[in-house]
Amino acid sequence: MDRSERILMAHGAGGYIMHKLIKEHILSILPRDSFEVGLHALDDSAVVNGVIFKSDSYTVKPLFFPGGDIGRLAVSGTVNDISVMGGEPIALSLALILEEGFPIDDLDRIIHSIADTCREADVYVVTGDTKVVEKGSLDGCIVNCSGIGRRSRYLDYNFDIVRRFRRDFKARWILDSNVKPGDKIIVSGTIGDHGVAILSCREGYGFESSVRSDVRPLNKMIEKALSVGGIVAMKDPTRGGLANLLNEWSEKSGVGILVREEDIPVRDGVRAACEMLGIDPLEIGNEGKVVIAVVAEMAEEILEALREAEGGEDAAIIGEATDEFEGVAMETLIGGRRIIPPPLGDPVPRIC
Ligand code: MG
Numbered sequence: 196m197d198r199s200e201r202i203l204m205a206h207g208a209g210g211y212i213m214h215k216l217i218k219e220h221i222l223s224i225l226p227r228d229s230f231e232v233g234l235h236a237l238d239d240s241a242v243v244n245g246v247i248f249k250s251d252s253y254t255v256k257p258l259f260f261p262g263g264d265i266g267r268l269a270v271s272g273t274v275n276d277i278s279v280m281g282g283e284p285i286a287l288s289l290a291l292i293l294e295e296g297f298p299i300d301d302l303d304r305i306i307h308s309i310a311d312t313c314r315e316a317d318v319y320v321v322t323g324d325t326k327v328v329e330k331g332s333l334d335g336c337i338v339n340c341s342g343i344g345r346r347s348r349y350l351d352y353n354f355d356i357v358r359r360f361r362r363d364f365k366a367r368w369i370l371d372s373n374v375k376p377g378d379k380i381i382v383s384g385t386i387g388d389h390g391v392a393i394l395s396c397r398e399g400y401g402f403e404s405s406v407r408s409d410v411r412p413l414n415k416m417i418e419k420a421l422s423v424g425g426i427v428a429m430k431d432p433t434r435g436g437l438a439n440l441l442n443e444w445s446e447k448s449g450v451g452i453l454v455r456e457e458d459i460p461v462r463d464g465v466r467a468a469c470e471m472l473g474i475d476p477l478e479i480g481n482e483g484k485v486v487i488a489v490v491a492e493m494a495e496e497i498l499e500a501l502r503e504a505e506g507g508e509d510a511a512i513i514g515e516a517t518d519e520f521e522g523v524a525m526e527t528l529i530g531g532r533r534i535i536p537p538p539l540g541d542p543v544p545r546i547c
Contacts, residue, residue: 204545205539205540207540208434208540208541208544209433209538210434210478210537210541211537211539212539213540214237214537217237222234222235222237230242231243231244231367232280232368232370236370236371236372238280238370238371239275239276239277239279239280239430239431240276240277240279240280240282240344242280242368245345245346246343246344246345247277247282247284247343247346248341248342248343249276249277249344250273250341251269251273251276251339251340251341252337252338253265253268253272253337253338253339253547254337254545255393255545255547256334256393256397257393257396257397258335258336259301260393261392261395261396261404261406261407262407262409263308263482264304264308265305265336265338266304266305266306266307266308266309266312267308267309267311267312267410268482268547269289269309269338269339269340270287270309270312270316270318270340271316271412271413271482272340272431272433273340273341274287274318274342275413275485276431277343277344277414278344278414278417278418279369279413279417279430280344280368280370280429281350281353281368281369281421281429282344282345282346283345283346283414283418284316284342284343284414285342285343285344285345286318286319286320286321286342286343287320287321287340287341288320288323288340288341288342289309289320289322289323289324289338289340290325290338290340290341291323291325291326291336291337292326292327292328292333292336292337292338293325293327293335293336294328294329294330294331294332294333294334294336295327301336302336312412315411316412316414316415317415318342318412318414347418349421349422349424350369350421352421352422353421353423353424353425354366354367355424356423356425356493357425357426357427357490360425360490360491360492360493361375361427361490364427369426369427370428370447371428371430371443371444371447372428372447372448373427373428373448374427374428374444374445374448374450374452374488374516375427375450375516376450376515376518377515377516377517378427378488378489378491378516379489379490379512379514379515380454380486380487380512380513380514380515380516381488381489381494381498381510381512381513382432382437382460382485382486382510382511382513383413383416383485383486383487383501383504383506383507383510384409384460384484384506384507384509384510385409385460385461385462385484385509386432386459386460386465386476386477386479386481386484387462387465387469387476387479387481388407388408388462388465388481388483389408389480389482389483389546389547390480390481390543390546391406391465391468391479392404392406392407392408393543393545393546394468394543395468402468402471402472404468405464406462406464406465408482408483409481409482410482411483411506413431413483413485413506415504415505416485416501416504416506416507417429417485419500419501419503419504420487420497420500420501423493423497423500425489425490425492425493425494425496426487426489426497427488427490428444428448428488429485429487429488430443430444430485431481431482431484431485431486432481432484432486433480433481433482433547434480434546434547435478435480435540435541436475436476436478436479436480436541437454437459437477437478437481437486438475438477438478438523438535438536438537438538439478439541440486441454441535442523442535442536442537443537444488445521445523446537448516450516450517450518451516451517451518451520451521451522451523451524452515452516452517453514453515453517453519453520453523453524453526454513454514454523454524454525454535455513455514456525456528457526457528458511458512459477459513460509460511461476465479474542474543475542477525477535478538478541478542479541479542479543479546480541480543480547483506487501488516491515522534523536
């Protein structure tokens with residue numbers, strides 16, 4: 196092994212490079228658990244004795260950005276990872292690491308934002324920790340937000356509907372490994388908003404944009420979708436965006452996934468910024484979107500439920516799982532087909 200290897204920004208960017216680090220330097224060393232959904236599943240949350248459990252740290256730069264801030268991001272991110280397992284978030288922890296000299300005014304703004312987002316999602320902070328490090332050790336503030344949830348009251352009903360169309364369906368949780376050929380893929384709205392909003396307020400990128408972050412808790416939207424039924428997999432397209440999400444599903448479920456470029460909702464401002472910067476909207480992180488794999492027979496009803504929910508107005512069916520090929524491919528606007536490889540990492544560093 197090369198002893199001079201060092202951590203790179205790409206190791207935290209949610210793509211292939213990060214997954215490799217986790218597999219080689221963390222998973223291979225920690226003792227293997229045998230919980231319902233354990234660490235080796237590398238799913239959005241774990242499930243331990245029926246309790247859904249999630250931990251996430253937030254290092255977004257800048258701390259305040261168009262459409263949100265690190266506080267709203269922390270609550271939403273943790274709530275969303277619990278919700279996409281088929282869980283109902285209950286309680287959160289809040290650990291703050293503050294830099295010496297950080298304005299108390301900024302801390303107040305962040306905590307008020309956390310309070311507002313907790314009310315929106317109907318969750319509570321019940322435990323926490325506060326630490327301070329010397330000036331220069333970090334950019335102002337880092338937040339860790341962990342959370343627990345219970346099985347959604349609609350999850351068993353959701354699976355009853357799945358089994359109506361897929362008799363041999365056995366999973367007890369919404370998992371990345373549940374996708375089968377024929378399932379429809381739905382996204383709850385436009386992609387790329389969060390990453391572009393973050394970039395637009397960073398120095399040195401030299402572009403103005405009216406794009407705002409989509410950051411929001413999705414538990415209520417997801418609960419509504421589960422009450423319709425037929426969902427097999429769900430995931431939030433955060434770091435590495437839609438491209439990373441679809442590749443994770445393809446790999447863990449052993450299916451091909453075909454999406455259509457013309458059906459993937461992208462705002463004009465996001466498209467323009469991506470073209471200017473030479474980055475792919477499919478690889479940019481989102482913080483208020485969910486992607487759902489659903490049995491084909493229920494796709495239209497799920498789509499309707501998403502569109503009725505707040506933040507789901509632009510939901511769209513973007514493709515389906517297939518056994519005709521492996522990996523992820525996209526039918527492009529000009530009629531060709533291109534492979535969507537797993538991104539090396541999100542093109543925008545420190546977006547969450
Ligand atoms: Mg997630």
